[in-house]
Amino acid sequence: GENVEQHPSTLSVQEGDSAVIKCTYSDSASNYFPWYKQELGKGPQLIIDIRSNVGEKKDQRIAVTLNKTAKHFSLHITETQPEDSAVYFCAASKGTNAGKSTFGDGTTLTVKP
Amino acid sequence: DGGITQSPKYLFRKEGQNVTLSCEQNLNHDAMYWYRQDPGQGLRLIYYSQIVNDFQKGDIAEGYSVSREKKESFPLTVTSAQKNPTAFYLCASRKGYTEAFFGQGTRLTVV
Numbered sequence: 001g002e003n004v005e006q007h008p009s010t011l012s013v014q015e016g017d018s019a020v021i022k023c024t025y026s027d028s029a030s031n032y033f034p035w036y037k038q039e040l041g042k043g044p045q046l047i048i049d050i051r052s053n054v055g056e057k058k059d060q061r062i063a064v065t066l067n068k069t070a071k072h073f074s075l076h077i078t079e080t081q082p083e084d085s086a087v088y089f090c091a092a093s094k095g096t097n098a099g100k101s102t103f104g105d106g107t108t109l110t111v112k113p
Numbered sequence: 114d115g116g117i118t119q120s121p122k123y124l125f126r127k128e129g130q131n132v133t134l135s136c137e138q139n140l141n142h143d144a145m146y147w148y149r150q151d152p153g154q155g156l157r158l159i160y161y162s163q164i165v166n167d168f169q170k171g172d173i174a175e176g177y178s179v180s181r182e183k184k185e186s187f188p189l190t191v192t193s194a195q196k197n198p199t200a201f202y203l204c205a206s207r208k209g210y211t212e213a214f215f216g217q218g219t220r221l222t223v224v
Contacts, residue, residue: 009153034212043119043203043215044156089155095210100146100171103155 002027004092006104013080014112021107023090024072030092033073034101035064038087047088048075080111115140119204119216125224126191126198134189134219136204143208145187149173150201150218159202162187191221199223 003026013019025033031052036044050057050064050073057064061080066073077084087108091101117138126132136145144163148156158171162181176195181187187206191198201220205213 004155006155032210036215041218041220043205043217045215046212049212100158100161101213105153105155 002030002092002094002102004090004102004104006090006107008107009105010108010110012110012112015080015082017080019075019077019080019084019109019111021075021088021090021109022072023074023092023104024070025092025102026071027092027094028068028071030094032093032095032101033064033066034091035075036089036091038089038106040086044089077109080109082111082113085109085111117204117206117214117216119202119219121219122217124219124221126221127224129193131190131192132221134191134202134204134221136187136189136216137185138187138206138214139185140206140208140214141184142206142214143184144206145181146205146207146213147171147177147179147187147189148203148205150203156203159189 006023034049037047038044048062048064050066061078063076087106089106090104093101120135146161147159157173159177160179162168168181178190201218203218204216207213
């Protein structure tokens with residue numbers, strides 16, 4: 001089955017700096033890659049996603065890049081703010097797999113004011 | 114407002130008891146999922162259902178059971194056979210090939 005590895009497990013940055021989180025996946029048939037943000041005691045919420053027919057997608061301060069050949073994708077957050085502090089999860093899925101997603105282990109991002 | 118609701122938010126279980134976690138969605142989503150989250154770990158799939166009256170085991174189904182009698186509801190029972198049930202449980206739903214919408218979670222503690 002699919003295996004998703006996420007790095008780093010913890011990341012601390014100064015407010016205003018950029019943060020990058022990387023994930024690799026094993027199943028070359030995976031074609032949908034969402035990123036979720038989870039705040040303490042709450043459920044994850046989608047912040048951005050990308051499909052395999054696109055190499056990059058941007059939404060204001062957040063961007064995701066996908067390298068299908070290398071089977072990795074990354075989340076980029078620019079101009080970080082304290083409210084960006086949370087746990088971030090990447091996931092991979094394919095349309096033929098009942099919508100099941102395989103999640104990375106998460107990255108705890110801390111933005112210091 | 115459309116959304117997915119889990120209840121209760123906190124649940125305490127005595128050893129040997131079965132407990133049921135509720136998950137309801139009014140998003141008209143076909144697929145629903147139950148995940149378990151342990152500290153420092155990702156989400157692990159317990160059970161999922163793509164359609165009413167049908168469900169499949171996920172990666173860690175032992176000690177859990179589910180039902181899907183209505184499209185809107187997908188309750189999870191944690192049975193006494195689950196040896197380490199203390200965890201944060203997340204329910205999600207999805208329509209087609211899109212993002213998953215998550216509930217706010219239920220924190221289950223064995224006392």
